[in-house]
Amino acid sequence: MKGVNSTHRRVVVTDEASALDGLRDGMTVAIGGFANSGHPMSLVREVIRRRPKGLTVMGAATSSLEVDMLIAAGCATKVISPYVGGETIVGIGPAYRRAVESGEVKVWEIDEAMYYCALNAAAQNLPFLPWRALVGTSFPEVNPDLKVFEDPIRGEPLIAVPAVAPDIALLHAGVSDPYGNIQHVGSGFGDRAIARASDKVIVSVERIVSNEEIRRAPERTSIPLVRNVVRAPFGAHPFSSLGHYLEDVPFLKDYVAAAERWRAKDDRDPLDEFFDTYVYGPEDHMAYLDRIGSRRLFGLNEF
Numbered sequence: 001m002k003g004v005n006s007t008h009r010r011v012v013v014t015d016e017a018s019a020l021d022g023l024r025d026g027m028t029v030a031i032g033g034f035a036n037s038g039h040p041m042s043l044v045r046e047v048i049r050r051r052p053k054g055l056t057v058m059g060a061a062t063s064s065l066e067v068d069m070l071i072a073a074g075c076a077t078k079v080i081s082p083y084v085g086g087e088t089i090v091g092i093g094p095a096y097r098r099a100v101e102s103g104e105v106k107v108w109e110i111d112e113a114m115y116y117c118a119l120n121a122a123a124q125n126l127p128f129l130p131w132r133a134l135v136g137t138s139f140p141e142v143n144p145d146l147k148v149f150e151d152p153i154r155g156e157p158l159i160a161v162p163a164v165a166p167d168i169a170l171l172h173a174g175v176s177d178p179y180g181n182i183q184h185v186g187s188g189f190g191d192r193a194i195a196r197a198s199d200k201v202i203v204s205v206e207r208i209v210s211n212e213e214i215r216r217a218p219e220r221t222s223i224p225l226v227r228n229v230v231r232a233p234f235g236a237h238p239f240s241s242l243g244h245y246l247e248d249v250p251f252l253k254d255y256v257a258a259a260e261r262w263r264a265k266d267d268r269d270p271l272d273e274f275f276d277t278y279v280y281g282p283e284d285h286m287a288y289l290d291r292i293g294s295r296r297l298f299g300l301n302e303f
Contacts (some may be wrong), residue, residue: 010226011245012180016117016285019202019228023052023168026269026274028080030198031066032171034189035087036247037240039066039206041171042232042285047170048073049224050281055240058166061190063110064239065252068093069138072259073279080108080164082115089252094259097273109143111204114161121163123196139156170197172223172236174243176203180226185243188222195223204232206244232285234297243299251292 005196020043023029029047033039038244044066047055052075059067059081065163067084070076072095082134084096088250099105110118114131121129126147135157140146147160174185195201201223208231238248238255258270282288289297 006015009179011178011302013178013208013231015227016149016204016230019043020046020050020168020229022200023047023050025052025165026054026056027052028056028058028164030166030169031063032060032169032191032194033064033066033236033239035219036064036089036252037236037242038172038189039064039236039239040202040232041066041172041237041239042204042230042288043170043172043202043233044069044079044280045279045285045288047065048075048275051075052072052182053077054142056193057081058164061115065090065093065255066239068095068259071099071256072262073093073275076105078108080110080115080118082110082112086128086252086256089249090256092254094263094286098263108145109139110146110161114139114146114159117161117195118164118188119190119193121161121191121200127139130158131161132156132158135297164197166194166198169194169201169202171203172207172241173203173223173224174241175207175209175214176205176226176229177209177214178202178229179211180224180229180297181211181214181221181291182226182229183214183217183220183225184222185240185241192222195226196216201226202228202229202230204230204235206233206235206241207231208277234289234292235285236287237292237297237300240300245297246299 057076057079063081084093098240117129238251240247258274262268
């Protein structure tokens with residue numbers, strides 16, 4: 001803040017466990033990234049270790065298997081996302097498909113544009129924002145929270161998209177200074193919109209850098225002054241982190257095979273073994289990286 005001595009600024013760097021101390025059953029948790037990139041997996045694994053119940057999980061505009069894993073672990077009972085899958089790895093997340101078809105998980109049906117409407121409404125402290133493009137479709141039928149109303153100015157029908165304000169946002173980025181000034185590599189996808197709408201923002205980053213380095217390129221600061229920052233090299237694994245490493249496709253395929261066996265044959269043993277090996281077994285993120293192995297991790301380097 002202007003005029004505040006730097007010695008008085010609050011250092012917000014912590015670990016995954018401390019950052020998620022406020023997680024409670026029934027919360028709405030948003031997860032950043034996009035498709036198979038940029039998901040805060042060191043934080044997601046810590047969420048799963050805590051075994052919360054009844055979470056509403058707001059995935060990315062195109063979310064991936066991070067949402068599927070939360071469902072498979074029994075943490076989620078509602079999903080807000082236009083898509084949950086793995087692109088070329090799997091069209092639809094197996095645990096997501098199983099849970100939705102059985103009625104164990106409810107889906108708040110929206111498309112990508114309405115997803116951002118819901119976040120932007122929350123960021124502006126509005127009850128809803130209007131949207132025109134999908135008037136006349138079945139969206140208001142499959143999601144009764146979407147209300148068709150008459151525009152009082154032009155008299156034409158519009159859809160009112162209710163605000164969604166996550167209790168906690170979990171994001172992943174390239175770097176932060178100790179005070180929570182975040183810089184993404186690339187666009188940051190929808191992370192800015194998620195951060196603006198959320199009550200508490202926790203970001204895992206590949207590196208912690210000095211405030212001086214952040215101020216060398218202030219235009220690159222994508223999200224300022226978040227609640228907590230977690231230093232987590234390879235923190236997006238098994239997904240990619242732009243500018244750092246690619247997704248671990250064999251790892252993701254192993255998860256999909258285990259989850260698909262649960263879905264198709266009601267055999268959960270491979271899935272439980274997966275969680276025991278990669279989530280419940282390692283006590284923290286560094287133990288997880290030890291389990292994955294340095295040779296495999298550095299083999300994902302983009303360069």
